[in-house]
Amino acid sequence: MLDRFRRWACPDLAIDLGTVNTLVAVPGEGIVVNEPSVVALQKGTRRVLGQGTAVGKLARQMLGRTPDSIVAARPLQDGVITDFELCEAMMRYFMRKASRQRRGLRPRVVIAVPAGITPVERRAVFNSAERAGAGRVYVIPEPTAACIGAGLPIAEPMASMICDIGGGTTEVAVMSLSDIVAGTSLKVAGDEMDAAIVDYMKRHFSLKIGMQTAEKLKIGLGNAYPLEQELTHDVRGLDTISGVPRKAMVTSEEIRQALLDPLEKIIAGVKNVIEQCDPELVSDLVDNGLVLTGGGALLRGIDSLMNEQLGIPVRVIDDPLTTVARGTAICVEHLAKWRESLDAGDE
Numbered sequence: 001m002l003d004r005f006r007r008w009a010c011p012d013l014a015i016d017l018g019t020v021n022t023l024v025a026v027p028g029e030g031i032v033v034n035e036p037s038v039v040a041l042q043k044g045t046r047r048v049l050g051q052g053t054a055v056g057k058l059a060r061q062m063l064g065r066t067p068d069s070i071v072a073a074r075p076l077q078d079g080v081i082t083d084f085e086l087c088e089a090m091m092r093y094f095m096r097k098a099s100r101q102r103r104g105l106r107p108r109v110v111i112a113v114p115a116g117i118t119p120v121e122r123r124a125v126f127n128s129a130e131r132a133g134a135g136r137v138y139v140i141p142e143p144t145a146a147c148i149g150a151g152l153p154i155a156e157p158m159a160s161m162i163c164d165i166g167g168g169t170t171e172v173a174v175m176s177l178s179d180i181v182a183g184t185s186l187k188v189a190g191d192e193m194d195a196a197i198v199d200y201m202k203r204h205f206s207l208k209i210g211m212q213t214a215e216k217l218k219i220g221l222g223n224a225y226p227l228e229q230e231l232t233h234d235v236r237g238l239d240t241i242s243g244v245p246r247k248a249m250v251t252s253e254e255i256r257q258a259l260l261d262p263l264e265k266i267i268a269g270v271k272n273v274i275e276q277c278d279p280e281l282v283s284d285l286v287d288n289g290l291v292l293t294g295g296g297a298l299l300r301g302i303d304s305l306m307n308e309q310l311g312i313p314v315r316v317i318d319d320p321l322t323t324v325a326r327g328t329a330i331c332v333e334h335l336a337k338w339r340e341s342l343d344a345g346d347e
């Protein structure tokens with residue numbers, strides 16, 4: 001009864017703290033916050049603009065376009081907190097936005113983090129969340145949350161395989177009997193794909209473009225496998241020879257070429273995880289295949305490329321950008337059942 005009242009007064013929160021996007025879900029309400037992991041600051045200070053509200057969508061609009069007095073920064077890189085203070089400010093803003101927090105009541109929070117996180121990086125997550133206003137904090141490995149969100153039968157004595165391609169990290173894991181039996185965290189994901197496009201445009205078009213333009217090209221034209229109808233797109237940037245702004249036309253074949261290197265690294269990581277598995281589990285994978293999730297799973301043809309290279313069925317989950325948040329929310333909803341297996345930060 002008391003627990004029900006506490007949950008009503010101050011709902012528990014599920015947080016997918018991502019390099020590019022942060023999502024917060026509330027049991028019974030679904031995803032209530034889905035915003036970029038960006039904070040805008042007054043240059044030379046640690047003050048978040050707008051009295052702590054220049055966070056997320058508003059701050060993202062400022063990225064790369066800010067006047068000299070304003071800096072837009074990301075508190076996470078490669079899936080881990082690199083700016084503790086900013087992460088705390090960002091979490092405080094998102095948690096306030098998500099909960100009907102009453103004075104003095106602190107929500108219980110479950111946060112999804114990369115499986116390969118170090119003890120220091122993990123401690124930073126607990127500290128940031130607590131200082132941002134959380135009560136009891138638990139962390140769950142992202143691949144576990146992704147498998148739960150994807151509805152994979154992870155409690156069964158058979159292999160379920162997930163590859164979560166985010167912005168900063170790609171998490172690959174094979175789960176059986178509710179445990180990760182083999183896995184890896186690669187620091188190759190959406191950001192590295194954007195950087196590969198920036199590099200390609202410089203080398204092949206003598207055109208300097210920003211990371212946001214590269215991301216737009218990746219989303220608009222990006223692909224991993226030949227398309228039935230190839231696409232083209234105009235791109236604007238700075239001519240690196242003449243030093244003046246210029247337009248160029250890019251094709252989907254060229255973007256596919258640009259993305260070759262990061263995609264090869266991700267596929268090599270998946271192969272490496274399969275090699276770590278017992279032959280019995282490998283034989284399960286032949287039937288059950290690989291499930292792709294995270295924003296990178298939206299890259300056109302990535303399932304076909306992986307299927308061709310790995311020889312197992314590969315499918316992209318519906319709504320891959322929210323899988324981890326949805327899986328974390330299921331844990332929050334059944335916290336009494338999951339509590340024992342979650343990391344509560346007690347040394």
Ligand SMILES: Nc1ncnc2c1ncn2[C@@H]1O[C@H](COP(=O)(O)OP(=O)(O)OP(=O)(O)O)[C@@H](O)[C@H]1O
Nearest residue numbers: 018019020021166167168169190294295296298299
């Ligand atoms: N249609 C698309 N095609 C290719 N990539 C996409 C598409 N839509 C989004 N992305 C990419 O997905 C990435 C963000 O995915 P996601 O929100 O899953 O990452 P994250 O959780 O913030 O990162 P991480 O898990 O590494 O901390 C970005 O790099 C974005 O450019």
